[in-house]
Amino acid sequence: MAEFTRLQNCLALIRLRNPPVNAISTTVARGIKESLQKAITDDTVKAIVICGADGIFCAGADIREFKVHKTFDIQLGDIVDEIQRNKKPVVAAIQKLALGGGLELALGCHYRIAHAEAQVGFPEVTLGILPGARGTQLLPRLVGVPAALDLIISGRHISANEALKLGIIDKIVNSDPIEESIKFAQRISGQSSQELQMTSDMVADKSSALGPPKGYTSKATIEFFFYLTVPGLCCGM
Numbered sequence: 001m002a003e004f005t006r007l008q009n010c011l012a013l014i015r016l017r018n019p020p021v022n023a024i025s026t027t028v029a030r031g032i033k034e035s036l037q038k039a040i041t042d043d044t045v046k047a048i049v050i051c052g053a054d055g056i057f058c059a060g061a062d063i064r065e066f067k068v069h070k071t072f073d074i075q076l077g078d079i080v081d082e083i084q085r086n087k088k089p090v091v092a093a094i095q096k097l098a099l100g101g102g103l104e105l106a107l108g109c110h111y112r113i114a115h116a117e118a119q120v121g122f123p124e125v126t127l128g129i130l131p132g133a134r135g136t137q138l139l140p141r142l143v144g145v146p147a148a149l150d151l152i153i154s155g156r157h158i159s160a161n162e163a164l165k166l167g168i169i170d171k172i173v174n175s176d177p178i179e180e181s182i183k184f185a186q187r188i189s190g191q192s193s194q195e196l197q198m199t200s201d202m203v204a205d206k207s208s209a210l211g212p213p214k215g216y217t218s219k220a221t222i223e224f225f226f227y228l229t230v231p232g233l234c235c236g237m
């Protein structure tokens with residue numbers, strides 16, 4: 001599930017909870033979607049923090065459900081789009097791991113604050129699939145195509161420090177990233193929607209050399225990915 005908490009100071013907290021690694025099951029995805037809806041439609045909420053329960057952000061899709069479903073009713077990509085469309089700033093507080101769909105969820109957020117010991121990565125390739133919830137568009141926009149290809153094709157986990165250097169993470173902390181994210185969200189919640197729009201326009205301008213936000217992946221890149229991955233793979237969820 002995902003728990004929605006209305007905090008003081010005009011903030012909302014969405015906490016993923018699905019032991020042992022807060023993987024995104026259908027129930028978790030539905031919970032995130034519903035919680036986001038609550039936060040977005042509540043005029044008193046000015047900023048949103050997304051985190052995981054029990055000291056871990058999220059290890060990606062719940063692989064226990066892969067045996068049950070061929071497709072998922074709730075598309076993580078739609079949730080990522082919803083976060084990006086909304087005018088309220090969303091901060092991802094990353095403890096321990098943000099992998100696969102968990103990293104895509106974090107990349108959809110406007111800011112990412114991680115603990116120094118955290119790791120991030122796209123392990124999809126090890127399952128014979130590709131990041132299908134906007135990761136192939138959002139990651140190259142932050143780190144450039146070569147570094148994004150390296151991470152997606154290798155499936156390797158990288159440290160928070162490397163992620164900071166690459167630009168995947170905005171800030172590393174040695175304290176509790178949830179507390180830090182709440183403080184940060186509080187600070188930026190005072191920004192007007194116009195200021196936020198200007199900031200996101202600047203980010204969009206900076207990455208416009210990489211092409212349009214959706215469907216960015218070029219035919220050649222797709223062919224390259226398909227060549228590298230096993231036949232009969234499932235791509236995009």
Ligand SMILES: CC/C=C\C/C=C/C(=O)SCCNC(=O)CCNC(=O)[C@H](O)C(C)(C)COP(=O)(O)OP(=O)(O)OC[C@H]1O[C@@H](n2cnc3c(N)ncnc32)[C@H](O)[C@@H]1OP(=O)(O)O
Binds near residue numbers: 061123
């Ligand atoms: C909704 C779909 C949306 C979008 C598409 C997204 C696709 C993806 O995200 S694909 C990527 C899915 N994630 C993974 O492949 C990660 C796989 N897990 C690991 O690499 C490791 O388990 C770990 C790094 C997360 C943790 O390693 P470690 O600390 O060594 O512990 P264990 O390997 O023993 O795992 C502990 C415990 O967690 C369970 N678990 C791990 N990952 C998942 C997962 N993704 N879904 C469900 N459960 C997971 C693992 O089975 C262990 O459980 P038990 O203790 O009960 O055995």
